[in-house]
Amino acid sequence: MNLEYSADEQAFREEVRAWIAEAYDDQLRALMAQSKTGYLDKEGQRRWQKKLHARGWMAPDWPAEYGGPGWTPTQRYLFQAETGMAGCPKVSPMGVKMVAPVIMRFGTEAQKARFLPATLASDIFWCQGYSEPNSGSDLSSLQTRADRDGDHYVINGSKIWTTQAQWADWMFCLVRTSREASKQAGISFLLIDMTSPGISVDPLPLLDGPMPGEQEVNQVFFDNVRVPVANLVGEEGQGWTCAKYLLEFERGGTFGSTLRYQLDKVRQVAAAQPSDSGGRLLDDADFRRRLLELEIQVEAVDATELRLFSAVSAGTSIGAASSMLKLAGTETLQAISELAVEAIGPQGWPFIRDTWAEVYDRPHAPRAGPDYAAPVLPRYFNYRKTSIYGGTSEVQRNIIAKQVLGL
Ligand SMILES: Cc1cc2nc3c(=O)[nH]c(=O)nc-3n(C[C@H](O)[C@H](O)[C@H](O)COP(=O)(O)OP(=O)(O)OC[C@H]3O[C@@H](n4cnc5c(N)ncnc54)[C@H](O)[C@@H]3O)c2cc1C
Structure with missing residues (x-):
């Protein structure tokens, strides 16, 4: 390297x-x-x-x-x-990073011309319709059905945890087009216009208690939604291949720089916060030790990313190693957010919406605590999601064990 x-x-x-x-x-x-x-x-x-x-x-x-x-x-x-x-x-990753590579590889020329320039220009936003109430890690058990009716599919069912569905103009969606074929072979990959009649979007509040305008995930319902067959990507029944190809891009992002940035924020907070013994928290031996341990972890993630990117530049595909990046990146991110919570201590409490709803409902009311404390607890609660979305940490470990280590 x-x-x-x-x-x-x-x-x-x-x-x-x-x-x-x-x-x-x-x-x-x-x-x-x-x-x-x-x-x-x-x-x-x-x-x-x-x-x-x-x-x-x-x-x-x-x-x-x-x-x-x-x-x-x-x-x-x-x-x-x-x-x-x-x-x-x-x-926003769902367009340029996730659905676009699938359209480039499996889409028709008409789909490329229609969707790629508009996605690049951010004239359209996308959401990902994979998970269902009873299908998450075991995604191939999904039940949302697409029944052929002339030159349309008729969609019935529900998707859940759909990030940004409240904004999205389009959804890329896994649907079941056959019940006779094996679980995977019955799945197809469809592009669905979110303004189609019969679609409804219900917000799901997360643990961090989102403020108005911060809505993040939703449940989406389909009630006899008609989607042109022209919006099928790849062949009917090829959806599982498209889905797996997309997941490599979803999991293979870089974390090193974000981790450094977040750790730097913790360092700044610790320089401003007092320690129990009266000096700066940043000079407290125990706090410094934990900060340095995380710094080493961040260096390790960054070095792994560099090693993998170096291999990609030599022509190797990232493949299942993207699971290593997802696992190490998200778990380090969570550990940094935990140290940030300890650094601000009780000064974070006023910023938890559920405990202080009456303050939040008066937007101009003064809030106790320094400005830098404001995002720390909401971010801590929000980042619990990172070891779940895009495949849980347990699922990533299984993939690493089987496909990277060959166990
Ligand atoms: C904030 C957030 C945003 C999301 N955004 C989207 C989105 O935009 N689009 C979308 O389609 N989905 C989205 N998801 C859904 C996400 O992909 C699923 O939550 C995830 O795949 C886990 O599925 P599940 O919730 O059904 O949990 P389950 O699959 O029911 O898992 C429950 C527990 O069992 C463990 N487990 C399951 N199978 C195994 C196994 N084989 N070995 C070991 N342990 C196992 C899991 O690790 C987990 O701890 C989002 C989720 C969150 C939290």
Whole structure:
């Protein structure tokens, strides 16, 4: 693995830094300072993504023929590292990172022309309709049915935990098109217009008690929803192949820079907080030890990412190793959020919505505690999700055991 950056790569990093300094403006920074998820509301998200698009940097992983910047894996890594370390909003992943590679590989020319440019320009947003009330880890047991009626499918059933379904213009959805075939072979991959008659979206509040505008996950119901057969991606019954291909992209993101950024925030909080013995919390021996342990963990995640990206630049596919990144990245993220909670102590309490609902319902009421304490507890509760979504930690361990270690 080569850890030296060439002169061109260093110049590229400077170019990215200069662009971030200008594009990541004060308004976006103020919104992000209070975001517990790393994302903004739809309008904020669209504003940031349009800036990326205008610069040609919206989809670092896309091939140039579809509008990607044509970067090397090292440039992609540097871009993720710089935007992560600057605390920039993350790009809504369901479009450019998840459904787009599936459309590129399995979609028709008409689907590519219709969906790829609009997704790149953030003119449409997507949600992922995989999980159902009784099908999560065991996804291939899904029951939402698509019955053929002429040149349409008629959809009935329900999807759950659907992130951003309340904004999404389109859903990529796994449906059962056959009950005779084996569990996997009966599944198809459909693109569904979220404005279709018969779709309803019910919000599901999470543990962090979302404020208005912060709604994150939903249950989506389909009642005789008609979807043109032209919206089928790949062949009927090929949905499981598409679904697995997509999951490699969902799990294979980079975490190193985000982890460094979050740990740096904890360090700043600990420098401002008093310790029990009167000095700064940052100088407390026990706290420092735990901070350093996490720093080592972050270095290990970053080194693993670099090693895998180095292999990708040499032509290897990331494959099941994406499960290693997902597992180590999310569990470290949770550990950092736990240390942040300890750093602010009781100053975090006023920011838990369920305990202080009457304060939250008066938006201009003064809130106790320093501003930096505001996102810490909501973020801690919110990050419990990271070891569940995209496949739980237990499921990732099973994949690593079987497909990476060959056990
Ligand atoms: C915040 C959030 C956002 C999400 N967003 C989306 C989305 O946008 N679209 C979407 O389709 N889904 C989404 N999901 C759903 C997510 O993918 C599922 O929750 C996840 O796959 C787990 O499924 P489940 O909830 O049905 O739990 P279950 O599968 O019922 O698992 C329950 C427990 O059993 C364990 N378990 C299950 N099988 C095994 C096994 N074989 N070996 C060992 N342990 C096992 C699990 O690890 C878990 O601890 C989201 C979930 C969350 C929390």
